[in-house]
Amino acid sequence: AQSVTQLGSHVSVSEGALVLLRCNYSSSVPPYLFWYVQYPNQGLQLLLKYTSAATLVKGINGFEAEFKKSETSFHLTKPSAHMSDAAEYFCAVSGRGNNRLAFGKGNQVVVIP
Amino acid sequence: EAGVVQSPRYKIIEKKQPVAFWCNPISGHNTLYWYRQNLGQGPELLIRYENEEAVDDSQLPKDRFSAERLKGVDSTLKIQPAELGDSAVYLCASSYAGTSGGASNEQFFGPGTRLTVL
Numbered sequence: 001a002q003s004v005t006q007l008g009s010h011v012s013v014s015e016g017a018l019v020l021l022r023c024n025y026s027s028s029v030p031p032y033l034f035w036y037v038q039y040p041n042q043g044l045q046l047l048l049k050y051t052s053a054a055t056l057v058k059g060i061n062g063f064e065a066e067f068k069k070s071e072t073s074f075h076l077t078k079p080s081a082h083m084s085d086a087a088e089y090f091c092a093v094s095g096r097g098n099n100r101l102a103f104g105k106g107n108q109v110v111v112i113p
Numbered sequence: 114e115a116g117v118v119q120s121p122r123y124k125i126i127e128k129k130q131p132v133a134f135w136c137n138p139i140s141g142h143n144t145l146y147w148y149r150q151n152l153g154q155g156p157e158l159l160i161r162y163e164n165e166e167a168v169d170d171s172q173l174p175k176d177r178f179s180a181e182r183l184k185g186v187d188s189t190l191k192i193q194p195a196e197l198g199d200s201a202v203y204l205c206a207s208s209y210a211g212t213s214g215g216a217s218n219e220q221f222f223g224p225g226t227r228l229t230v231l
Contacts, residue, residue, distance in 0.1 A: 106155050
């Protein structure tokens, strides 16, 4: 079974500073990896996904993530935080051959002006 | 293009009462998912449909939960009777599997139904 670990439920970042959200995965098969964002009272929206092409994946809103097999990681970054980035972020994994997404517990990002 | 539609958005019921949630997926999406999201947690899959067939319902508590997807489009998730621990947000998502199996395909989520059981 696949799983992901996100540490630190709440992350505070100053406006203009680097956003870094960590995600480590566990999978017995080559995984597909995803980052989703959830704004208050809204559904989840896909930021980016890794499907075994380039290891550095660029997504929407200036976010990117790098797949590192040796570290079993898929950390999400954005060079400069904006107030609109305040939301909850979820890392998720699925195994090839099944559509079951396993989500992490999420990171609530607070952007400080 | 319309997104995934869910209703109601909010529901408050007393324990032991029945409740139902409705989902209309994105047009053309053959795969439909129901997730439960507890407070402070990520979503957890309850059931997945491929067209009208439930292909993954291993996480659905079948003693009180049921779901259907008639004609492979809309879906209803029911709880009867509801318990205090069922308070959560119930999310519906859909995706198009195509011919590749769909494991890497984006799932599009609705806004969810927030259920409060008193």
